[in-house]
Amino acid sequence: MSQVAYLPAGKREQTKVQNRQAILDAAREVFGELGYEGATVRDIIRRTGLAAGTFYNYYRSKEEVFAALADDGARRFAPILKALRGKGGALDTFVRDAIRAYFEFMADEHISWAARRPAGEMQPHVHGETPEMAAVFAEVKDAIENAINEGRGPISDPEYMAAACIGIAREVCDKMLMRRPIDVGAAADFASEMILHGLKGLPGAKC
């Protein structure tokens, strides 16, 4: 068309990006606080100060913004994990590296929304996990399952083994995030040790 005017290059474009981010940030918070079901689109946009309809200029539904959040987390974490997998060492090393990477990512992620949460007030039925975290968690789970299936570890029940690793990682990480200061190194070491040697392998145990 001949009437090319006001190509989006300046402030318009900028606020668009800002709004998209604002919605994403608000959604992260709201999902973290209220859980997926508990969160409403209105909760999200209210926190941005934007109008109700504006949400739908960026995402078509609650589902979609949730997916975008999860994607975002996965996308940022994927390369880290991939590098680890590429190294292809012993399960021993892989577990330590993967757990550490996971814990570090979670800690980073955490501060962006945990800070402004009314501390101590843990709603019922809510997991306090952002979609990003969930996505990253899924990645790690996948990696561990693969590692075990590839036979880089003892031959027991692979599914149970992965489940156990995952369980430790998730729960210890959760605890870590509740402490101040957050000590990623200590928590990751603990979890790795626990995964590899169990309670009896911990310092102070009589093996």
Added chain:
Amino acid sequence: MSQVAYLPAGKREQTKVQNRQAILDAAREVFGELGYEGATVRDIIRRTGLAAGTFYNYYRSKEEVFAALADDGARRFAPILKALRGKGGALDTFVRDAIRAYFEFMADEHISWAARRPAGEMQPHVHGETPEMAAVFAEVKDAIENAINEGRGPISDPEYMAAACIGIAREVCDKMLMRRPIDVGAAADFASEMILHGLKGLPGAKC
């Protein structure tokens, strides 16, 4: 005037107890299928055949019936755990016993609602855990934390230790419940071994 004297204790009381139980049963199913947020009071009451308003003669809200369900599970599981705690043996033994008791309870609980679920169809954002399970989980968690704090185990970070045990128990139990047939013994053994000795302690590992 409303209390009719000498009303035989039967019919009326009977009905009340039955209705209360019917609601509880329906709620267990519905929460299991739809999750807490997804479940509606209508879903619950519809399954009982009672009228909508009747729900509120027994529970003041969805929240309350959920709590009642959790209480119920906890109340039934508490004595089992208590007996274990009373035995006061080594952490070793306690872990095995507690895990086994937990897994057995879960398996029992499970069949009461898992049966009629459309298998394979796992909704997003739904955890498939009844309130009872959640409550029992909390009990076990408590027991393990206590055991560790009492010094019946290695002196490391007690909170992390409990978290790790809990994580293993939860995840392995979940996997167990998805298999057919459900082999409680194997799963409990695996989880206990994992808790005590980690991956390296599993058969086939070079320690």
Added chain:
Amino acid sequence: MSQVAYLPAGKREQTKVQNRQAILDAAREVFGELGYEGATVRDIIRRTGLAAGTFYNYYRSKEEVFAALADDGARRFAPILKALRGKGGALDTFVRDAIRAYFEFMADEHISWAARRPAGEMQPHVHGETPEMAAVFAEVKDAIENAINEGRGPISDPEYMAAACIGIAREVCDKMLMRRPIDVGAAADFASEMILHGLKGLPGAKC
């Protein structure tokens, strides 16, 4: 179940019927004033004084209440037409009878909602025809088409013939309904004559 109490027999049942009717009446008015697309469920329930949600206790959607209205009209008019069809006389007679029946029905129907309409204020894009009217119109159309196809009239283009009859009936009826007093006899006679003999057959024409 044993707890049979307060069977719907008295006032409850009564208001239910009243509400259903109130919604139907309101819907008739609103569709008449605003047209199908223009009408909203809110418009309808607002006019009844009932709460928003109450609408959905009676009809699942705007579509459904519209269909109910149309059904109602058709159901009431069907027997009249059927009797006419049964008589099986000449097209001549059939046309006069059918037109008369149609005009009479419309006149009856009309007063129930036309009365409270802001007179003279004819919105654009709106046909001022209730679903009942539309339904009855469809019935008559069908009857005329059948009569013509059965060869009870001249052999020309049956579809066009029916269309022409229908056109006359609809338009003349509309005009009739706008006059005061409504003279069904005169209007029906006119329409019949016009259908049968055209302008040239009208009094005052030189044939």
Added chain:
Amino acid sequence: MSQVAYLPAGKREQTKVQNRQAILDAAREVFGELGYEGATVRDIIRRTGLAAGTFYNYYRSKEEVFAALADDGARRFAPILKALRGKGGALDTFVRDAIRAYFEFMADEHISWAARRPAGEMQPHVHGETPEMAAVFAEVKDAIENAINEGRGPISDPEYMAAACIGIAREVCDKMLMRRPIDVGAAADFASEMILHGLKGLPGAKC
């Protein structure tokens, strides 16, 4: 300052006229496909490739563009009718000419949007009549009413007479537009005959 002197009359003006026409064309299609209520400004503007806001540089509302469309049709048809009226012959002739002109206009108009409609898919509650058609219809109606009031026909009820003519014209025309090929001559002849002599005047009737 904003009006640059000596700006060649071309580009700018050209664009304005083109845009106005593009919106009108799009609106014609959309109203034809979706009906007035069903059509949205977004539907219209999307089809032009212009931006949402641009619509409002040309028309203040959906209502206004609709009116413009109607005007357009009326403006194009008016001279045709006027010529007919000027001839001032018998009602007989006038009816035939007017009907023919009307049918021809409708057929022309029709192809411009009917072509790209998903055939056979007739939405409920939608009339498939462009605003232009409505306007032209109104013109013809007016002409016939005038002719009758001027006493160029039988002295019966003029309003009813006009209504009857209009009804025939509208319905037969509708049918004509649904046939393939569209035979304007036959349809116009039929309608004229029907208007003038009724069913009994049709070939095959015993008069």
Added chain:
DNA sequence: AATGAATGAGAGTTCATTCAT
């Protein structure tokens, strides 16, 4: 105590229209 219709707040979503660019 049981009933189930009524309630109305609030959910997700659409859309005509405005306005900074």
Added chain:
DNA sequence: TATGAATGAACTCTCATTCAT
């Protein structure tokens, strides 16, 4: 003047809860 994101009122529909019966 063209743009298209922002706006916010209004829409359909759901649901926890109340209350007359």
